[in-house]
Amino acid sequence: MANLQIRNMPEDVHERLRHLAQKSNSSMSAIVLTALERELRRLEWHERLAQHPPIDLGVDGATLVAEARAEREAELAERTVGE
Template sequence: MPNLQVKNMPEHLHERLRRHARERNRSMSATVIEAIEQELDRHEWRKRLAQRPETDLGTDAAGLLSEERVLRDAERQ
């Protein structure tokens, strides 16, 4: 299995990582691997999302929410 060495890591980041690993009862190595996987997954998801066509709802989201709130408030009265 390949190895990765991180040089010149800021002390505050190293301490945060150590604390995070300890709180989760995991090794720092397992914690770093998980963080890298999550970031790569996040990046790939954003990339796929950017490729999707836009959906025209006919109005902006704020307008739709406002309409729903008015309807909800009318039903409560």
């Protein structure tokens, strides 16, 4: 395995890492490695997403979300009335 040394880390970041490691009963190295892996996966996902052409759904996302919420609320209201 390779090693990585981080220089000039701000004291507050170091303290937050130490606190998180202690709180999660883990090492600082494990916390940093997990964060780096998560960030790399996120960046790779964005790169893959950017390779796909945009899809026009004919309606904006906010409208779709509002419709889905309205449907869910109607279903919940029907269940509540039936009880």
